[in-house]
Amino acid sequence: MTRHYLDVDDLTPDELESVLDRGAEYKELLNAGESHRDLQERTLGMLFQKPSTRTRVSFETGMTQLGGHAVFLGENDIQLGRGEPLKDTSRALSRYVDVLMARVFKHANAEVLAEYSDVPVINGLTDDAHPCQTLADLLTIRETKDGFDDVSATWVGDGNNVAQSFAIGCALADVDLTVATPPGYGIDDDVVERARELGGDPTVTHDPVAAVEDADIIYTDVWISMGQEDERDVRMNDFEGFQVRADLLDHAAPDASVMHCLPAHRGEEITDDVIESDRSVVWQQAENRMHAQKGLLAWLLEN
Ligand code: CP
Ligand code: NVA
Numbered sequence: 001m002t003r004h005y006l007d008v009d010d011l012t013p014d015e016l017e018s019v020l021d022r023g024a025e026y027k028e029l030l031n032a033g034e035s036h037r038d039l040q041e042r043t044l045g046m047l048f049q050k051p052s053t054r055t056r057v058s059f060e061t062g063m064t065q066l067g068g069h070a071v072f073l074g075e076n077d078i079q080l081g082r083g084e085p086l087k088d089t090s091r092a093l094s095r096y097v098d099v100l101m102a103r104v105f106k107h108a109n110a111e112v113l114a115e116y117s118d119v120p121v122i123n124g125l126t127d128d129a130h131p132c133q134t135l136a137d138l139l140t141i142r143e144t145k146d147g148f149d150d151v152s153a154t155w156v157g158d159g160n161n162v163a164q165s166f167a168i169g170c171a172l173a174d175v176d177l178t179v180a181t182p183p184g185y186g187i188d189d190d191v192v193e194r195a196r197e198l199g200g201d202p203t204v205t206h207d208p209v210a211a212v213e214d215a216d217i218i219y220t221d222v223w224i225s226m227g228q229e230d231e232r233d234v235r236m237n238d239f240e241g242f243q244v245r246a247d248l249l250d251h252a253a254p255d256a257s258v259m260h261c262l263p264a265h266r267g268e269e270i271t272d273d274v275i276e277s278d279r280s281v282v283w284q285q286a287e288n289r290m291h292a293q294k295g296l297l298a299w300l301l302e303n
Contacts, residue, residue: 003300004114004121006107008131008168009194015299016172020139023288023295030065030291037067038298044070045097046124047080047089047113049104050226054262055124055132058290059101066294071097090116099300101132105227120300122293127227128188130161133261134169135292137219140285141175144257145216152176154215154252156208157242157269158235159187162221162261167191171200178203180211182238208242212252219259220244220269236268245271249279257281 004010011019029036044063046056060070073093075081080089086109093100094117102113103124114121123131138148145151153170155163159181167187170177171194179187183206195202205211212218223239224232244258258270258280266272275282 002120006110006123007129008134008165013172019295019299022298023139023292026294027291040067042068042098045073045093045100046070047073047102049075054286054289059293062290062294086112087116094118128161129165131165132293133162134165136285136288137166138169138173139288139292140281141217144281148173148175151216152214153217154178154211155219156180156244157220158185158223160225163187164191167195167202171195171198178211180205180208209251215252215256217257217259221261222265223269244274259285262286
């Protein structure tokens with residue numbers, strides 16, 4: 001059976017640990033200058049309906065380091081943009097590539113790609129989920145806090161795609177999670193339910209100050225995700241009080257780390273001084289995208 005990675009709970013807790021371990025091994029090998037060409041002659045297709053800096057470059061570079069190749073497929077550069085059905089695109093691409101990564105709007109479209117693909121499909125972000133980001137987030141937490149034991153994370157801001165996959169990932173890794181969002185912007189009930197089924201118990205609140213009090217990790221993301229640009233005025237108003245800034249961090253432990261998946265909108269969800277501070281682990285987090293995804297690619301192609 002072809003395994004896909006559409007959200008973090010497509011992996012069991014043990015499989016997640018294996019992927020993170022493999023990513024950490026690749027990071028060590030790379031830093032030691034040692035070759036690790038485990039995916040020679042393998043090709044990754046990368047389908048994008050939305051822009052990307054990190055996802056695109058980390059996947060492409062990761063495949064190069066693993067001895068393989070990656071093909072960038074912008075929606076409008078292929079026949080999909082002229083109306084070829086997604087299922088036909090998936091069936092054709094999966095006859096060429098060994099693994100397909102896709103960044104699409106509707107999560108259902110990632111599911112269609114997976115349904116019709118003979119090769120593993122990786123979700124490179126949908127409106128509902130960003131599970132590759134979660135791999136990097138968990139690797140970063142594991143490195144920064146020396147494991148997951150007794151780690152508490154607090155999400156502050158929009159209960160968006162990044163937050164939703166992070167909630168599932170925290171449940172799988174046994175990281176305690178509090179999600180503080182304005183009313184109406186929480187993570188979906190279905191995500192809370194899935195997290196609970198995995199043994200997690202995310203606390204959902206609308207009070208960012210109380211939420212950061214016991215946090216080891218404070219994580220935020222943009223208030224306006226790709227595709228929500230028309231909601232800008234309403235959202236800017238609704239998210240007031242949810243900015244990650246120095247006076248919010250005064251309520252957190254002094255060694256609490258700040259995370260952001262990037263790109264950041266300084267002055268909106270996070271201030272410039274916080275993202276540039278010693279507490280910020282955002283560049284480590286961005287780098288870990290590549291290491292963690294290499295772990296995922298190797299794991300998917302070997303299983
Ligand atoms: N965090 C993230 O996915 O960044 P990109 O949109 O640049 O890929
Ligand atoms: N929530 C953001 C994440 C970007 C990586 C978005 O969907 O635009």
